[in-house]
Amino acid sequence: MAGNRGVAYMGKGQVEVQTIDYPDLVLRDGPGVNPLNVGRKCEHGVILKVITTNICGSDQHMVRGRTTAPEGLILGHEITGEIIECGRDVEFMKVGDIVSVPFNIACGRCRNCKERDTHICLNVNPERPGSAYGYVDMGGWVGGQSEYVMIPYADFQLLKFPDKDQAMDKIRDLTMLSDIFPTGFHGAYSAGVGPGKSVYVAGAGPVGLAAAHSAQLLGASVVIVGDLIQERLDQAKSFGCETINLREHDDIGEQIEQILGVPEVDCAVDAVGFEASAHGANTQEAPATVLNSIMQLTRAGGKLGIPGLYVTGDPGGVDEDAKEGTLKIRLGLGWAKAHTFVTGQTPVMMYHRELMNAILSGRAKIADAVNAQVISLDQAPQGYKEFDGGASKKFVIDPHGMLRK
Numbered sequence: 025m026a027g028n029r030g031v032a033y034m035g036k037g038q039v040e041v042q043t044i045d046y047p048d049l050v051l052r053d054g055p056g057v058n059p060l061n062v063g064r065k066c067e068h069g070v071i072l073k074v075i076t077t078n079i080c081g082s083d084q085h086m087v088r089g090r091t092t093a094p095e096g097l098i099l100g101h102e103i104t105g106e107i108i109e110c111g112r113d114v115e116f117m118k119v120g121d122i123v124s125v126p127f128n129i130a131c132g133r134c135r136n137c138k139e140r141d142t143h144i145c146l147n148v149n150p151e152r153p154g155s156a157y158g159y160v161d162m163g164g165w166v167g168g169q170s171e172y173v174m175i176p177y178a179d180f181q182l183l184k185f186p187d188k189d190q191a192m193d194k195i196r197d198l199t200m201l202s203d204i205f206p207t208g209f210h211g212a213y214s215a216g217v218g219p220g221k222s223v224y225v226a227g228a229g230p231v232g233l234a235a236a237h238s239a240q241l242l243g244a245s246v247v248i249v250g251d252l253i254q255e256r257l258d259q260a261k262s263f264g265c266e267t268i269n270l271r272e273h274d275d276i277g278e279q280i281e282q283i284l285g286v287p288e289v290d291c292a293v294d295a296v297g298f299e300a301s302a303h304g305a306n307t308q309e310a311p312a313t314v315l316n317s318i319m320q321l322t323r324a325g326g327k328l329g330i331p332g333l334y335v336t337g338d339p340g341g342v343d344e345d346a347k348e349g350t351l352k353i354r355l356g357l358g359w360a361k362a363h364t365f366v367t368g369q370t371p372v373m374m375y376h377r378e379l380m381n382a383i384l385s386g387r388a389k390i391a392d393a394v395n396a397q398v399i400s401l402d403q404a405p406q407g408y409k410e411f412d413g414g415a416s417k418k419f420v421i422d423p424h425g426m427l428r429k
Contacts, residue, residue, distance in 0.1 A: 030100070032095075071107070072168075075122065086160055097160070125168070126376060131145050132179075211329035236265050247265045250267070300332075311351050401423040
């Protein structure tokens with residue numbers, strides 16, 4: 025039997041590469057695995073040799089100690105790989121297929137899955153609707169920042185790339201289909217971005233950059249990105265976005281008016297989430313900042329896409345309310361302006377096939393937009409450190425050295 029290694033969360037600020045169990049088609053007990061999921065048989069699943077697996081901002085929240093994730097949890101929900109074993113009940117996927125794995129685990133059988141709400145599947149997590157690989161309170165499915173990983177419900181979930189050689193040529197872009205590209209696109213799409221619309225994207229991390237690129241694909245006339253880190257804003261500028269440095273300017277409306285002639289936008293995207301900071305020179309954590317600012321900036325009748333992560337448990341919250349996800353949000357302002365809010369995990373399967381086609385046709389350049397940087401599995405701990413420091417990079421882990429240089 026082959027060996028296996030994976031990236032484990034070992035406490036606040038610590039990750040390490042460990043030898044872990046080689047996967048089989050049963051969900052075994054381990055850190056974070058819900059007891060009701062232990063022993064779950066997955067003959068509908070496959071074993072993947074991981075080609076690429078990305079470090080996500082959601083992983084970083086756990087590594088910072090801002091969730092209740094247990095030590096020893098194997099991280100990673102952004103997975104692209106080659107099928108090397110199929111379960112007895114897999115009919116349409118074959119050994120040798122190269123596939124993208126949606127980060128949402130979905131059975132394909134429950135009411136929500138049948139209604140395309142695969143981000144809130146009712147059958148994969150005993151605690152609540154919705155599940156993901158290598159993530160706190162998501163059922164305990166083993167993460168994919170590893171050499172090999174088990175993927176359940178393969179026929180329903182997996183997106184097969186039509187040509188293996190073409191897939192490897194475009195792999196830096198295609199690896200973004202498991203999460204970041206659909207998540208950014210969902211943020212822009214659910215905010216109502218369309219031809220001629222103006223949009224403000226809060227946050228120039230990888231999800232914010234993906235949302236900005238998606239807004240361009242959707243036909244936005246102007247995409248404005250705000251962030252506290254100039255390096256990230258420079259990355260947004262590199263593909264045609266307007267930018268606002270929120271450390272230098274705490275009045276976003278004034279800055280938007282200088283760009284658009286009016287102090288408001290048609291649509292807004294929150295790509296920051298619960299670790300938001302106040303604006304200005306002396307920033308401190310203020311978790312409701314982005315939500316309140318985008319309500320202020322978005323025109324009456326506009327929509328707010330909120331792919332940024334908010335949690336129900338945050339040991340590092342600024343007060344007791346924030347520790348349980350209760351934030352001081354100006355809901356009255358949103359009500360008065362008749363805003364539409366769209367929140368929650370992204371239903372990846374709603375978008376990933378069309379976004380794959382946009383990549384394969386050359387229309388979407390998502391790897392360039394998010395500044396993808398390929399690293400080895402052993403370099404993952406350093407990647408986490410650089411990402412935590414604000415580096416404007418999307419770290420793509422190549423566990424087997426398969427990517428063409």
